[in-house]
Amino acid sequence: MNNMSIQRVAVVGSGAMGSQIAMVCALAGYPVVLQDVREESLVKGKEQLKKQMEKRVTKGKLTSNEVKQAFNLITFTTSLDELSEADLVIEAIIEKLDAKKELFQNVEKIVSEQTILATNSSTIVSSKIAEAVSRPENVCNIHFFNPALVMELVEVVKGPHTSNQTSERCMDFVRSINKAPVLLKKEISGFIANRILGKLMDEALFLYENGYATHDEIDLVCKKALNHPIGPFALMDLTGLDVNYYVRMQRFEESGDENEKPSKVVAEKVRKGELGKKTGKGFYEYDEKGRKVEVVL
Ligand SMILES: NC(=O)c1ccc[n+]([C@@H]2O[C@H](COP(=O)([O-])OP(=O)(O)OC[C@H]3O[C@@H](n4cnc5c(N)ncnc54)[C@H](O)[C@@H]3O)[C@@H](O)[C@H]2O)c1
Structure with missing residues (x-):
């Protein structure tokens, strides 16, 4: 494992997408911080994940021990400060550009210089958000599909500001969580x-x-x-x-x-x-x- 490999993940926004993305990462063995501004969203996200995981245990797709281990790896929090150790932050908050820009600016102040800041947005290309930060080379789209626990494909989108190193680290990361990544070499709204x-x-x-x-x-x-x-x-x-x-x-x-x-x-x-x-x-x-x-x- 080199010092650029991703070891700790943070997901911001525990709605329909964020909570499942966090669980996908935890099931692959990553410690994950799942942050949301609303406590109710975290509670709801956790309850839904419990139900989804129970179904998988009943169907024999996962053991209750695997599920327990995955939940133990997820920290549910309203505090943004808990993101400080993350090597990769995946943003999955409301689809509003200003909210995303503000979040990226706040996150950048907390995390290390190598931390990748990715957006799960379905429509906003990352160059629009990257304008707001001082390290745009670390910014890209990592687009999961709904429901993230089930859908295998993930689109990684490289903007003109994204470094090769960032997109390569993202591609490796997506493979490591047992998903199939496709790299878009140029950004385009809507992706593929x-x-x-x-x-x-x-x-x-x-x-x-x-x-x-x-x-x-x-x-x-x-x-x-x-x-x-x-x-x-x-x-x-x-x-x-x-x-x-x-x-x-x-x-x-x-x-x-x-x-x-x-x-x-x-x-x-x-x-x-x-x-x-x-x-x-x-x-x-x-x-x-x-x-x-x-x-x-
Ligand atoms: N729903 C889909 O089918 C789908 C599929 C792929 C990608 N996406 C993208 O994922 C993102 C999230 O979509 P969703 O459907 O999960 O939304 P959602 O409304 O279910 O969840 C959004 C969550 O973000 C939280 N939030 C809002 N502002 C925040 C902030 N500043 N900091 C922290 N948390 C904040 C809200 O409390 C809420 O829990 C969007 O960018 C969307 O384009 C959605």
């Missing part, structure tokens, strides 16, 4: 997977809005003809129509291109509060347990 997915969703919405087929028929085609595990409309319901809406609004605001605006049907559903599974209705309807309700016409 979400750009391809975005095109698929645009086409699905075009076909639906223009009356070529219903949303469930388009989902069926994607599943049975293209072998996708889930159709684009069911996927939008799962991730939340608001996510699709805000990503498109941000792209429109950045480019000024009307074509980047959210589709009419998505905007209308967001206006009505039909955000998908989390509100019980999106393109499909869901019962209180989140199961799809079959609508009989």
Whole structure:
């Protein structure tokens, strides 16, 4: 192990992504500090991780001892000072550029000069955050997919400011937590997977809005003809129509291109509060347990 290898990890933000990223690292043997400004988020994150780990033990994927060891490696804290020993900080806080910039500035004051500062943002390229810090060569994107405990692929994105050493250390780190990394040599908003997915969703919405087929028929085609595990409309319901809406609004605001605006049907559903599974209705309807309700016409 050389002195540049990553030995201690910190994850900031214990929401849907951060808590699972912390557990992925702990399961691979890394001591992890999981920090959040809200105590409730830490409590919720820990409770959800317990449930997810119990399921894995029941299914025989992990032993209760492995789970216990992993939990022992995670420090849940509201104190940013506890990040001081981290060799890698993965930021997974709200998707707001100013909040991320401020956090990176604060973290930089606490950690060592070699510490890598990575953002898990799905849409913000790291050069926008790197402007705010004094060691931009240590900054990059490490983008996990949801749910991070399950999804194997991780996109590492090298910005013009990112040193080769930083991206190589990140690639090695991602391999060490048993994930498959892909390196983007140049940064581009949306990275690879979400750009391809975005095109698929645009086409699905075009076909639906223009009356070529219903949303469930388009989902069926994607599943049975293209072998996708889930159709684009069911996927939008799962991730939340608001996510699709805000990503498109941000792209429109950045480019000024009307074509980047959210589709009419998505905007209308967001206006009505039909955000998908989390509100019980999106393109499909869901019962209180989140199961799809079959609508009989
Ligand atoms: N949800 C997804 O599907 C997904 C997938 C990949 C990447 N991401 C990215 O991950 C990041 C987090 O997304 P999420 O869905 O986990 O969000 P979330 O809303 O579930 O969690 C965000 C957490 O950050 C905390 N937080 C806010 N400001 C903070 C600060 N200054 N310091 C510390 N903690 C703070 C909040 O209390 C909350 O617990 C975003 O950048 C998002 O783009 C999300």
